Amino acid sequence: PKFGKGLLNITAADSSFTMKIGLRFQNLMISNWSQDENKSFQDPEFNFLIRRARLKFDGYAFSPNLIYKFELGLSNRDMSGGITSDYSNAPRYILDASVLYKFSENWAIQFGQGKLPGNRERVISSGNLQFVDRSRLNSRYTLDRDFGVMLKHESKILNNFIVKEVFSLSQGEGRNITSGNKGGLDYTFRVEAFPFGEFKSKGDYIGSAIVREAIPKLSIGVTYDINVNTARERGQGGSFIPFEGGFEGRTLYTWFVDMMFKYEGFSMMGEYANKKAEGDDPVVLVDGNEIGTFYTGTGINLQAGYFLNKIHEVAFRYTYINPDAAVDQDETRYTLGFSRFIVGHKLKLQTDVTYRDRSVSNDEIYWRFQMDLHF
Amino acid sequence: PKFGKGLLNITAADSSFTMKIGLRFQNLMISNWSQDENKSFQDPEFNFLIRRARLKFDGYAFSPNLIYKFELGLSNRDMSGGITSDYSNAPRYILDASVLYKFSENWAIQFGQGKLPGNRERVISSGNLQFVDRSRLNSRYTLDRDFGVMLKHESKILNNFIVKEVFSLSQGEGRNITSGNKGGLDYTFRVEAFPFGEFKSKGDYIGSAIVREAIPKLSIGVTYDINVNTARERGQGGSFIPFEGGFEGRTLYTWFVDMMFKYEGFSMMGEYANKKAEGDDPVVLVDGNEIGTFYTGTGINLQAGYFLNKIHEVAFRYTYINPDAAVDQDETRYTLGFSRFIVGHKLKLQTDVTYRDRSVSNDEIYWRFQMDLHF
């Protein structure tokens, strides 16, 4: 194959299966300055690391209607948290392991582990981001990955007006759980509208206007999620809230409204998130003592970018997080990014600088530089 | 290659090596009901997980007589228990890493890590099982994997009567041990008889009558194992029994007698297991205090299946475990299974339901559904 199209692209001689094997890694350098008591920014701290590294297998098996995906996370940050018995004391190595069966032209069913149909920024591959990394909205409120069953449908309402719906039923405690379901299950509904038709090359889930749209394209998505009696602070993510050998669960309700717009060298993405705990109370008290807090509140993320020429893009991002008062302080982040897309997202250099304004803590500035290489 | 025959099947242009690369995963959903005090089964618990995921490399290198096997376990359950210093605090990622050299027509020597020549059900690949998973006999008494040297021999006694023998010398504490041998070594002897000749396509170690035998085929195997002064509850498996910085070991003696029979769409497999500790005493006392117990006793597993048509099989399994009284309670399991072998074991849907009758604890019913995809 060509560079960026998989390191191997196998088609069986009898067409009984296909497989694309992908390999990628992201090398990252961070430098950040915290405001000291004199309001000045001094003495940066450094952090150099392999942010992500992935090995991915996808294609169809037996029939073109049976599509599989299998992805491994290889870096430490990809696996973090492997010393909990809920993960069999083993690293969380597998990201995706799912099979999707298209049982009619418009319907498909998926079984296994993968990303839930949550906020758009999360579903965009970490290899296709406009900035060095996702926004704070995502890290606080995303539904992330889980194991379960999804039903997918899409239809053309009018000429060019497409609507896609997904319903998902999953365990609710995130990926790589081997200790079974805690509390109840998780139910996710998502609907997406494409008033001007499909994006080119699945561009509604790719950051930046890598492939230019000659006419404006828009996608609007809405997700609603009910995670019954979940055991982790952020539902599928965060620490478990343990209590006397078991755990103290609570039902979380999450809304996302998001959009992607692209036209020529311009792209814009926006998201609104809202997460509530049952009884509007995120704090877990036992005999008057706080043993944990679910991360609830709202957030907004807006970002837009413009290509200066074929391979250089400038982009700006505004993120505001407003967690419930008992949970965390408010935070605003302003990010200015610059990317050199040498071969689209497959070989790129990205840098961005962020000003973090927290209502209580000291302000912070951080600068990041990342190189991506994706076969 | 064709689907199910490896994702790659490499032969060097100069035939200096071959390699088959296999990838597979098993997605599993379990639902189980425990009997409550009113003897009724209510409120199921769920458990959705990637039960196994494997990446496998095998073939020959340099000479067709030098055969290697290298297999990685990728799921959390494949690696469990990686936070022990005996494993260098790292996950137990490698399953097989062995080289076998055929130094004459009937003799071969194998060096490295792999399955010991123990009970048949264990040696059958987890990708070729008749039910969703192996029986309770296996999980309690198997020898599992280890690191060492094996000597293999086979001979034709009469016309069609084949006999195979294996002798193995291994460390005795199971796979991925990096802290060296504890106590003594492990010695395993196995002999197998094929009164009606070899099975087609190695069917003596494949569950279900996937490849039909036109004439009845039978294999009978007997294993005897001596694990000198072992440090783990089940020899190669189970918890270490630590004592004052070291461990308290005991020699375990294990017998297995097993058989596989296949004829047309019918198959039957049976196993008997018997494990004893030296002095017939599995309990480890130090100054009158019990610090651990070796898992000893007997067990029997009988299972049979019949193909209703080309791809659908029904199967039944009876397992009875009778551990020594000081070790565990008796347990009987009845399992009814149904499989749809879309492409043999390579793409299949399996479901089974089990009734577990324990002599002391409450009874339990569990239902499992699993999808297997093997390249």
Added chain:
Amino acid sequence: PKFGKGLLNITAADSSFTMKIGLRFQNLMISNWSQDENKSFQDPEFNFLIRRARLKFDGYAFSPNLIYKFELGLSNRDMSGGITSDYSNAPRYILDASVLYKFSENWAIQFGQGKLPGNRERVISSGNLQFVDRSRLNSRYTLDRDFGVMLKHESKILNNFIVKEVFSLSQGEGRNITSGNKGGLDYTFRVEAFPFGEFKSKGDYIGSAIVREAIPKLSIGVTYDINVNTARERGQGGSFIPFEGGFEGRTLYTWFVDMMFKYEGFSMMGEYANKKAEGDDPVVLVDGNEIGTFYTGTGINLQAGYFLNKIHEVAFRYTYINPDAAVDQDETRYTLGFSRFIVGHKLKLQTDVTYRDRSVSNDEIYWRFQMDLHF
């Protein structure tokens, strides 16, 4: 490809990238005897293990001047120590993840994780060693791997006289750190001279005279390293020295002088190491209590081998370690090795026997046997 040249050797149809995929494992058996109080060596201890197993990807991407390397360690010993929060509680799975860009004929810049330009024995791949494993000098004083940026230059001074220089800037705490830089950065300088020209097939970094040199070849290298305020006992390796939630750092200064000589079936390698802590004081005291010690001192390693015929080599190694008195005792090791290079380093059997003479502890003899298989 041919055996030993990668399991796959991919070149994109449009030459937009190349990739060689390598797989290897080393199966090792050790037997060691400690001297008892009667000065006799009895009752050996055994240790059988998969010493190393690797999956490696390298080649160029987009342009022949952009060279990448990505290597995974698969065995427990390759990953050891994955339960520290500095590694995100995940195993240290990735060894190399780097990209090198040749921006002019003699200059290149490298970014990512990989081996520092330290002592020669360390930079020689573990798959190309003259003995079963590296010497004690290496395990005590090496700089190992780290994450950062390197600048590389080479030039021809005279006819055949080549000089290579490397400057590296790295985090200083070794590979797979996700918790950021501690203390200061690490600066490494290395210069190498080749008075009689380049070795064949990069033989200056390959153990044993696998490829024979018709005329004598010599390489001399000198490394100087300053690891500012490092937090680990051996700089990039060893335990962290924690103190009140943070750590107690100290700057380490390291010198290496090393050489490789090859002529026909003869090869010789030598190294001298010298590591000092700032203020010449390796002991960390807090309120008069010792909370840790940096590993400082000197060492020398000399080894030479001679091929008896095309595939058999005998080799001898002398290693003397003289750590600072507050750190550790003196130690001398004498090793006699014998190798059968069936297909060079790609398929080989190696055995060696070592006498360890420590100034305080009892003496020890250990014997090792290892099989290497490298695709």
